[in-house]
Amino acid sequence: MAASYEDLRDFISAVEKIGALRHVRGADAHLELGAITEVAAGKQDGPALLFDEIKGYAKGFRIFTNSTVQSRRAALALGIDPALSPLQQLKEWKQRRSGLSMIEPVAAKEVLFLQNSQRGDAVDLSVFPTPVWHQKDGGPYIGSGSLVIMRDPDTGWINASIYRVQVHGKNRVTVQFDHTGRHGNMIAQKYWDRGQSCPVAVVGGIDPALFISGFEYLPEGKSEYAFAGAIKGRAIEIADGPVTGLPIPARAEIILEGHLLSAKDITLPEGPFGEFTGYYAADKRPAPVMDVSAVHYRNDPILLGSPPMKPPRFHFGLPFRAAGIWSDLENAGVTDVQGCWQHVSQLMTVVSLQQRYDGHAKRAGLIAAANSYMGRLVVVVDEDVDPSNLADVMWAVTTRCEPSENVDIIRNAWSSALDPRISPEDKLRGVTSHSKMIINACKPFSWRHDYPPSSALSIEEALEIERKWGDVIR
Ligand SMILES: Cc1cc2nc3c(=O)[nH]c(=O)nc-3n(C[C@H](O)[C@H](O)[C@H](O)COP(=O)(O)O)c2cc1C
Ligand SMILES: [Mn+2]
Structure with a gap:
């Protein structure tokens, strides 16, 4: 059995069908939205949450949290029978994972993320609700479960992994690499060593197959898109970003396109950010800066929020x-x-x-x-x-x-x-x-x-x- 949703919206509908979705209106993106997320995630069979009418933001600009924190929704995301016991679910995933055949992405017929765009001076990230998730966080994060897309300048290999993205102004964000071995960092470094900035797209509002793929340890040179296709049993549809030419999932919700500036020239203090251990073990640290030159989004966009939380709450309900x-x-x-x-x-x-x-x-x-x-x-x-x-x-x-x-x-x-x-x-x-x-x-x-x-x-x-x-x- 493969996962059968088309995109994040489709997955949200599937979650609603099994009675595991709650709609939350009027929450404040500053701490309250994160707090509601944390309390719901801590409940035995805690629901996924779709926030709308977020305080101070346009109706329709939504945030979806607790997507897969609970094992039933994690099974749904993987296309595994939720009626099985959790251990049987994991066993099925282990067996399937070892035999997965990669499915390369294909060009989309319809590019939904281009329904709305901001370009150049009109770029203004402040129209999107961006949560400050935990009390001691260094700022708002538009990327807590977003894919960061880059192309290796030597081989053309596309890397698409999850790194957190903090907002620092209307057209500036930082991307945080935990260590220098992250593929995104290795690719950016190649551009920087040539005196160039690195084309990058931050993709918010991805479906769980892309989320799982962006989280998995795939070796260098391997495509997270092809792995996500394998999870779904069907190719991910992609389209070129108008500014960077990077391939972007056509049904994604919110896209930031731009360049990651050389960390030799400029960095901004990033974090701290509440971590998955339930602590702040790392202080504010310098991180590379992305200049955002275009933003694209679907009508009534949905940002996927996946903040780390104190255990046992975890991004994915099957280990x-x-x-x-x-x-x-x-x-x-x-x-x-x-x-x-x-x-x-x-x-x-x-x-x-x-x-x-x-x-x-x-x-x-x-x-x-x-x-x-x-x-x-x-x-x-x-x-x-x-x-x-x-x-x-x-x-x-x-x-x-x-x-x-x-x-x-x-x-x-x-x-x-x-x-x-x-x-x-x-x-x-x-x-x-x-x-x-x-x-x-x-x-x-x-x-x-x-x-x-x-x-x-x-x-x-x-x-x-x-x-x-x-x-x-x-
Ligand atoms: C919700 C979430 C947030 C993450 N945030 C970061 C992050 O900020 N920085 C980082 O280096 N890794 C982060 N990770 C872990 C990486 O996504 C993961 O290790 C991935 O395999 C790295 O891919 P890569 O090998 O292509 O660099 C996060 C994972 C998840 C699920
Ligand atoms: Mn990778």
């Missing part, structure tokens, strides 16, 4: 990085993995497996730890524990793990400058690594058959009862 680790385990030859999951917005990884030999669980834990970005905690559980169920995972930790025997600490491992627990002194010295704890919460292999048996139903037995008696006990 697709965990699907990557699950594949990594299988590719490394670790058999009998029943599932892999991430909690706390990717900061905790859980692997569930059926132990076949002594050391099996540790082998899986070490691989998962090596590939867990910023995650301090890795837990390995037996096959009777659903890794997506945090309460079950903690039950296993508290009843099967003897801390003096089953906990390992791995030092100097993969984290980032956004890690709130790396000290300011260490950060100044360039330290971006941390330690990781691997908890083996499996029954000890050598006496697993003598372990006190569980009094609870198995996952299958419980599901069977749900099927038969669910309506009565719900």
Whole structure:
């Protein structure tokens, strides 16, 4: 099954059909809109939100938030049956992802983003509601879930990834690269090294397939558009931006076209911006400046807002990085993995497996730890524990793990400058690594058959009862 929406509006309609959309009128883009988003995202089955009549802005200039924070909408975005259990959904995505065939974008017949344009001196970003999302943010962000499009000047390769975009005036924004290895930064640098500014388009109001693609780690030279096409099972329709000639999804909502100026000549202080860890771990920092020379937008445009929020709220309700680790385990030859999951917005990884030999669980834990970005905690559980169920995972930790025997600490491992627990002194010295704890919460292999048996139903037995008696006990 592939995802079947045409564009963001179409996805919003699909969300409304499953009863998961709420309309919010009269909110203030300064903090209030972000606060409503955060509270809704924190609810068990929290809805997606479509804001209109935003205080001080024209009716029809809308913002859509919490698009895919919840697993049912994440499944809808991927085209996966939402009736499956979350772990089955992730398993299906893992299987599909490894066999996806790329679908190259095609030229659009109709270019919806050109319905309205501002050019040159008429460019004025202040007509668009741009939220200040969290209280200590350095300013308003038009890009919290927008694609940044650039073309490699040597190869013509188009990169389209998500980087945050702060507004600094009516025709100036900054684009923030977390580190110099970001494809956008590598491409911009090539132009700057030749004494040129880098043509760039910021695309706001994209559908979830483009969002997922812009978020995925695709290798250099690979097209995020082709990957988004693969998710949808159908080519993304693109059209050239009139100013930059960059290919832009024709059904996107709001487009900024212009040039990213050489960071050698000019930067502006960017941030701080509330991060996905739930902290401000990085201060205001210099970021490259984009001069906006044209803005295009659809009638009644919808900006996709995807601010980072305190965990467990996360941009995407299925932990697709965990699907990557699950594949990594299988590719490394670790058999009998029943599932892999991430909690706390990717900061905790859980692997569930059926132990076949002594050391099996540790082998899986070490691989998962090596590939867990910023995650301090890795837990390995037996096959009777659903890794997506945090309460079950903690039950296993508290009843099967003897801390003096089953906990390992791995030092100097993969984290980032956004890690709130790396000290300011260490950060100044360039330290971006941390330690990781691997908890083996499996029954000890050598006496697993003598372990006190569980009094609870198995996952299958419980599901069977749900099927038969669910309506009565719900
Ligand atoms: C909502 C959202 C916001 C993001 N913001 C940034 C950002 O500001 N800077 C950044 O470097 N990466 C950011 N990322 C992560 C990148 O989009 C992601 O790592 C992507 O794979 C990078 O693509 P690239 O390899 O083409 O550079 C964000 C991701 C999401 C989902
Ligand atoms: Mn890329």
